[in-house]
Amino acid sequence: MTDFDWGVIWKYREALWDGMLTSLKLFAIALAGGIFFGTLLAMARLSHWKAVSAPAAGFVNLIRAIPFIMAIFWFYFLTPMIVSKFTGQQGEAVGPFTSAVVAFIMVESAYYSEIVRAGIQSIPRGQPSAAYALGMNYWQSMGHVVLPQAFRNMLPVMLTQAVILFQDTSLVYVVALKDFLGAASKAGQLTGRIVELYLFVAVVFLVICLAASWGVKRLQASLAVTR
Amino acid sequence: MDWKVLLEQAPSGGMTYLGWLWSGLFWTLAVSVCAWVIAFTVGSVVGVLRTTPLRIPRALATAYVELFRNIPLLVQMFLWYFVMPEVVPREWGDWLKQDMPNLLVLPFAAQFSLWEFTAAVLCLGLYTASRVAEQVRSGIQSLPRGQTGAGLAMGFTLPQVYRHVTLPMAYRIIIPPMTSEFLTIFKNSSTALTIGVLELTAQSRQISEYTFKTFEAFTAATLIYIAITMTVILLMRSLEKRVAVPGYIAQGSGH
Numbered sequence: 001m002t003d004f005d006w007g008v009i010w011k012y013r014e015a016l017w018d019g020m021l022t023s024l025k026l027f028a029i030a031l032a033g034g035i036f037f038g039t040l041l042a043m044a045r046l047s048h049w050k051a052v053s054a055p056a057a058g059f060v061n062l063i064r065a066i067p068f069i070m071a072i073f074w075f076y077f078l079t080p081m082i083v084s085k086f087t088g089q090q091g092e093a094v095g096p097f098t099s100a101v102v103a104f105i106m107v108e109s110a111y112y113s114e115i116v117r118a119g120i121q122s123i124p125r126g127q128p129s130a131a132y133a134l135g136m137n138y139w140q141s142m143g144h145v146v147l148p149q150a151f152r153n154m155l156p157v158m159l160t161q162a163v164i165l166f167q168d169t170s171l172v173y174v175v176a177l178k179d180f181l182g183a184a185s186k187a188g189q190l191t192g193r194i195v196e197l198y199l200f201v202a203v204v205f206l207v208i209c210l211a212a213s214w215g216v217k218r219l220q221a222s223l224a225v226t227r
Numbered sequence: 228m229d230w231k232v233l234l235e236q237a238p239s240g241g242m243t244y245l246g247w248l249w250s251g252l253f254w255t256l257a258v259s260v261c262a263w264v265i266a267f268t269v270g271s272v273v274g275v276l277r278t279t280p281l282r283i284p285r286a287l288a289t290a291y292v293e294l295f296r297n298i299p300l301l302v303q304m305f306l307w308y309f310v311m312p313e314v315v316p317r318e319w320g321d322w323l324k325q326d327m328p329n330l331l332v333l334p335f336a337a338q339f340s341l342w343e344f345t346a347a348v349l350c351l352g353l354y355t356a357s358r359v360a361e362q363v364r365s366g367i368q369s370l371p372r373g374q375t376g377a378g379l380a381m382g383f384t385l386p387q388v389y390r391h392v393t394l395p396m397a398y399r400i401i402i403p404p405m406t407s408e409f410l411t412i413f414k415n416s417s418t419a420l421t422i423g424v425l426e427l428t429a430q431s432r433q434i435s436e437y438t439f440k441t442f443e444a445f446t447a448a449t450l451i452y453i454a455i456t457m458t459v460i461l462l463m464r465s466l467e468k469r470v471a472v473p474g475y476i477a478q479g480s481g482h
Contacts, residue, residue, distance in 0.1 A: 065456045066449050067417035070428045074449075077441050167299035174421060181302060195313045198305045202298050209297035 005193055009200050012187040019183025020204075022097075023169045026179065029101050030169070031162055034108025041113035042120060043142065056113070063110035069174050075103035076175050100172045108165055115161060119154035120146060156220040163212045167205065180204070232440045233447060244434045244444075251430030252451055258347050258416040258426060263409055265352025270359025275389060277364045288360065295357035301418050303354055308346040308422040339423045347419035355412045362404045366397035399470055406463040410456055427451060 009016065044056035063071055079099040123146050131141030151158075170181040178186065184201045188194035233245045242250070276288035295303070312320035327342040370393060378388035420429035431448035435441035 062453070066452045067414040067428055069417045069420065070445070070448065070452065073428070073432060074445055077445065170299040170301045173301060181299070195310050198302065198310050202302050202306055205299055205302060206294070206297050210293060213297065
């Protein structure tokens with residue numbers, strides 16, 4: 001049994017805080033991007049045109065069939081290549097954080113598209129028909145009638161997925177980006193105090209995610225009453 | 228594109244780069260299957276406990292699920308691999324870190340120790356157990372309440388009701404979500420690369436580093452992942468059909 005030195009956490013508080021900010025930034029961008037593109041993907045998958053629905057389905061199934069880490073490696077490799085092809089600049093034009101962000105948005109949009117698709121399919125067919133009968137076009141009926149109700153139905157599932165996404169941000173460790181876990185890992189290597197630092201990381205994640213899940217549960221209960 | 232690179236001799240292991248991928252696949256499957264055994268057993272026990280009327284076991288089972296579900300898998304991996312050997316008595320820790328046999332001797336040559344493999348299996352198994360427990364619980368709770376009541380009225384004890392009435396039905400109902408859980412464990416096994424297990428993703432990255440043929444290496448690994456995923460889905464669909472109770476569960480409902 002080693003004796004613990006918890007002071008190491010206080011000593012590296014700034015590095016850990018910076019790491020947490022990186023994690024939160026990645027989380028926020030991936031969440032917004034994932035929901036936005038996920039919604040577009042879901043609408044594409046439900047399209048009557050095969051030329052639209054087939055590629056969307058292919059992308060979603062492909063991403064869901066491979067490990068998250070494999071997807072991170074893929075986009076980490078592809079993003080700088082594609083960007084430099086379009087801008088004519090060399091690979092340096094895109095930093096590691098941007099590549100990680102692209103990877104997370106892509107993966108999360110695939111996961112979220114499945115949630116949104118289920119949400120759209122939970123809306124009775126009469127709703128969009130009624131919207132069309134009122135003279136709305138596809139985008140109006142989606143934007144004003146179907147999606148607002150669908151989002152309300154799927155809010156708890158989307159928030160649960162957000163908690164999972166927050167945990168998944170730790171996977172950027174594999175491309176050596178200094179998120180919260182990466183910062184702790186670095187401090188651990190410098191001081192040899194990995195036990196304290198990893199336990200601290202675990203407790204912080206546990207507290208945040210438990211609080212968030214508890215909030216989701218309460219929200220779910222209140223939605224169930226008003227429906 | 229230069230696919231022939233996969234057939235070139237790799238710098239170690241006395242095999243081609245394709246051989247590295249097969250070796251990676253072997254370890255991915257080994258970790259996944261061993262972890263699944265833990266996840267299924269522990270998850271079933273925890274899931275059943277959450278549905279029993281016994282208050283303390285139920286609270287413990289809930290605590291288990293909340294604890295393992297709310298810490299990122301990667302952090303759990305580090306807790307098992309780095310932290311565990313430090314917090315157990317020193318001799319045990321040293322034994323784990325130094326004296327565990329090297330896995331170089333196995334037919335699929337790979338340079339990591341049994342401790343790395345064990346840590347990965349324990350971590351993935353106990354993490355996934357919390358997810359399996361939720362599936363088992365929801366399967367049991369989806370059954371009509373009358374089934375348990377009828378079992379008890381027939382004179383069955385509570386364990387007998389679980390053994391002969393609830394669980395046989397619940398396990399059939401949860402075959403599709405359990406298939407997804409197995410596929411999740413199979414994909415999550417790639418996190419083991421962070422502690423040095425040379426599984427499929429690690430091998431494809433290693434090939435890309437040695438040959439700079441990143442596209443080819445990643446594509447090959449991706450195709451293998453897709454092939455395994457499809458195989459598992461087909462197998463589980465046929466299992467679902469085979470064990471379906473006529474008139475109870477929609478035939479071949481898939482996912």
